[in-house]
Each structure stands twice: as C-alpha cells, then as structure tokens.
Amino acid sequence: MKTVGIIGCGAMGKGIVKNFLKTGYKVYVYDLNEQALKRVAEKGAIIAHSPKEVAMNVNIVITSLPTPSIVKETLVGKDGIFTYLEKESIVIDMSTVDSETAKGLGQKAEEKNILFFDCPVSGGPSGANDGTLTIMVGGKRGSFPKLDPILKVVGEHIFYLGKNGAGQAAKLCHNMIVASTIVSLGETFMVASRAGLELEQLAEVMRKGSATRVLDVFGENILKGEYDNVLFSLEHMLKDVSLYGETAKTMKVPSFIGSVTQGLFEIAEEKGKGKLDTSAVCEVIGELAGAGIGTSNSTLSVTEK
Ligand SMILES: NC(=O)c1ccc[n+]([C@@H]2O[C@H](COP(=O)([O-])OP(=O)(O)OC[C@H]3O[C@@H](n4cnc5c(N)ncnc54)[C@H](O)[C@@H]3O)[C@@H](O)[C@H]2O)c1
Structure with missing residues (x-):
C-alpha cells in the first residue's frame, strides 16, 4: 500500500x-x-x-x-x-x-x-x-x-x-495579482456605490467587459514586449485613469491604487509612450528595475535554463 x-x-x-x-x-x-x-x-x-x-x-x-x-x-x-x-x-x-x-x-x-x-x-x-x-x-x-x-x-x-x-x-506573483485586484475592486466598488450604481450590475458589466480579462487581452503584448501593437492607446488610458481619480475625489474615496496607477501612466506618457499600447506602462516598471520584462538580463536566478 x-x-x-x-x-x-x-x-x-x-x-x-x-x-x-x-x-x-x-x-x-x-x-x-x-x-x-x-x-x-x-x-x-x-x-x-x-x-x-x-x-x-x-x-x-x-x-x-x-x-x-x-x-x-x-x-x-x-x-x-x-x-x-x-x-x-x-x-x-x-x-x-x-x-x-x-x-x-x-x-x-x-x-x-x-x-x-x-x-x-x-x-x-x-x-x-x-x-x-x-x-x-x-x-x-x-x-x-x-x-x-x-x-x-x-x-x-x-x-x-x-x-x-x-x-x-x-505563487507570490500570482497572489499579488489576486490581492491587488481585490483592493482595486474594493476601491472602485466604493466609488461606484457613492455614485449610486447597483453593485451587482456593475459586477456583471466587469465580467462581460475587459476588466476580468486583462491578461487575455493585454498579456500577449506584455509577454512579447510588443507595445506598438496598439489595442488601446496609453494616452487614452491615462485620460480615463485621471478622470476616475477626479471622480474618486468627488466621491470622497481615497484612491491608493488609482493614484499609483495614474502616476505610472503619467511617467509613461512623459517618456513619449502615449501613442503606444496601454501595456507600454510595463516598460516603465522594467526601466525602473533596470531591465526589460522577460529579457535575459532581467533573470536573477530561479528559472532553470
Ligand atoms: N486557504 C487558502 O485558500 C490557501 C490557498 C493556497 C495556499 N494556501 C497556503 O497553504 C498553507 C496552509 O493554509 P491553510 O489555509 O490550510 O492554513 P490553516 O491555518 O487553515 O492550516 C494550517 C494548519 O497548520 C497547523 N500548524 C501550525 N503550526 C504547526 C506546526 N508547527 N506543526 C504542525 N501543524 C501546525 C495548524 O494547526 C493548522 O491546522 C499556507 O501557507 C497558505 O498560505 C492557502
């Protein structure tokens, strides 16, 4: 046995x-x-x-x-x-x-x-x-x-x-996605609730829209570093995130995730990435870490080649 x-x-x-x-x-x-x-x-x-x-x-x-x-x-x-x-x-x-x-x-x-x-x-x-x-x-x-x-x-x-x-x-990267998504949901549902929305309905909108399919929609661009494959321009996303920030302020909801996200998009636009795909914001993270995402010099040691 x-x-x-x-x-x-x-x-x-x-x-x-x-x-x-x-x-x-x-x-x-x-x-x-x-x-x-x-x-x-x-x-x-x-x-x-x-x-x-x-x-x-x-x-x-x-x-x-x-x-x-x-x-x-x-x-x-x-x-x-x-x-x-x-x-x-x-x-x-x-x-x-x-x-x-x-x-x-x-x-x-x-x-x-x-x-x-x-x-x-x-x-x-x-x-x-x-x-x-x-x-x-x-x-x-x-x-x-x-x-x-x-x-x-x-x-x-x-x-x-x-x-x-x-x-x-x-696993830790996986759970960071889970945790930060939970915080994003909490923050946006608070804003939505103050804006008088039915949360069940908003949840359904998010299920049908891109909100719950971010990896499916933008993952390929991030993985390949192909930010000139423009699905949704970075400048438009910056506009939307900024407008969301103003809405959150009007609704008196603190926007931690919103402010960090907006800050990164502003840096990306400042660096001339406005006409690229929204996912080009990831290039800023790579630049801050001193290596492109997925490039050979980004590896520190865990993966077996
Ligand atoms: N719960 C989840 O959804 C989930 C999902 C994925 C991974 N995990 C991970 O799995 C692990 C276990 O999670 P869980 O939710 O089952 O936790 P839990 O607290 O329900 O269970 C842990 C068990 O370990 C026992 N324990 C504590 N110290 C011990 C010791 N020194 N010797 C023997 N037993 C001891 C506790 O009595 C308890 O029964 C954690 O590392 C957690 O992060 C949890």
Whole structure:
C-alpha cells in the first residue's frame, strides 16, 4: 500500500488528506491542533504525534503549514523530518513561503539525499477538497516524473517552473495579482456605490467587459514586449485613469491604487509612450528595475535554463 505523511491539516491540508485517502494511500497526519487531527482521523488517517513519527513511517511527506519559520522548523529544525527520512524520500511543501526559504530547504535536502520540491498551490480549500488545485513546482527537473503522479492526486493543473524557489516565486506573483485586484475592486466598488450604481450590475458589466480579462487581452503584448501593437492607446488610458481619480475625489474615496496607477501612466506618457499600447506602462516598471520584462538580463536566478 502506498503511504504518505501530511503535516498541517487545516483548511487546505484536510482536503489534501481526503484525496490521498480516496486514492488508496495510507495517510499519516500531524498537526498541532487536536480538532484538525480528529477531523482527518475520522476519515481514516492515522494520527502521528510528532513530525518525527510521520517521517519514521513514510517516504513521501507533504506539508501545508502557515509560515516560512514553521516550515523550516518542521523540516530542518531540532527534530525536523529531514533528520529521520530515508534517503531518496520525497518532501513536497505546499505551503506558501518565499523563494529563498525554498532554495535553502532544497540545499539542505540535497545534503541529505532527499528530494525536496516547493509546490505552492492555488484553488483554495474547495480546490484541495475536489482535487483540482493548480500546482506551481520548483525543484530538480530530472526528478519531476517521480513527483507528477503524487501531485495528480490533488492537482488538476501542474506546472513545472524551474529550480527550487521557482514555484514560490510564481505563487507570490500570482497572489499579488489576486490581492491587488481585490483592493482595486474594493476601491472602485466604493466609488461606484457613492455614485449610486447597483453593485451587482456593475459586477456583471466587469465580467462581460475587459476588466476580468486583462491578461487575455493585454498579456500577449506584455509577454512579447510588443507595445506598438496598439489595442488601446496609453494616452487614452491615462485620460480615463485621471478622470476616475477626479471622480474618486468627488466621491470622497481615497484612491491608493488609482493614484499609483495614474502616476505610472503619467511617467509613461512623459517618456513619449502615449501613442503606444496601454501595456507600454510595463516598460516603465522594467526601466525602473533596470531591465526589460522577460529579457535575459532581467533573470536573477530561479528559472532553470
Ligand atoms: N486557504 C487558502 O485558500 C490557501 C490557498 C493556497 C495556499 N494556501 C497556503 O497553504 C498553507 C496552509 O493554509 P491553510 O489555509 O490550510 O492554513 P490553516 O491555518 O487553515 O492550516 C494550517 C494548519 O497548520 C497547523 N500548524 C501550525 N503550526 C504547526 C506546526 N508547527 N506543526 C504542525 N501543524 C501546525 C495548524 O494547526 C493548522 O491546522 C499556507 O501557507 C497558505 O498560505 C492557502
């Protein structure tokens, strides 16, 4: 019987446990929270009383823990699982942490002849429960075939992205889009609400318009750096963002996202990009960072070439 250990049985971990049980794995679980453990034990998981006990019983461990320091403590701290796992064991960290933590854990794993992958996920508790997570993988490319069938137990879309750290870099960028979009929605819905709009209707307008398809519409230009493919001119977008700013001011709504966005568009126009596509505002970001987006000199280290 295939066996797996799962450390962290919270909102995400409990769904992950459920799917491994459903696929026929024997599942050892550990969590600090008794209730969390009880919940998964009722479904058939075996309770371990420490990370060490998990490691002594399995060759595959999945962690779904809250923070970088908890992940490090669990893997390489005093009595961490790396001390007890057999050589060639596989450790899959599905927590969201930072790239540097993942790289450091990858190095420690290599010293112990353990295979470590950063595999942060997207899809939330429902995706974990339904086994439909999107998984962003960082780790040794050559070992990925060993990992793939394990990830398919909980994942529907699995992306191998590069060396250790690549998965976490992707996840943090992904979540920045989610977070900043939430703030943008909050800000614009506040303005709309003060302007007397029905928010349900506005939401429908946004679903049908380009607002929810920004990547589909402008992504190609950003990825290729082809800003002279003008879908919507930057000068027109600056006009609209400026008018939005005035509207927000009239409605007495603070516009944090709006002001930063307007500032970047103003710089872009100042630099002579007004007649280019709206997406040319990304060139300003590249220039501020000292490299074009996607160019070879923009790479710092995580992607495996
Ligand atoms: N919830 C989401 O929508 C979501 C989506 C994608 C990724 N994530 C990431 O997945 C990870 C887990 O998220 P979650 O929402 O399941 O969090 P959660 O707080 O619901 O679960 C974390 C679990 O870890 C346990 N825990 C804490 N410290 C521990 C330790 N030292 N040893 C063992 N268990 C310990 C907690 O008791 C808890 O049950 C986080 O890194 C989060 O950022 C969450």
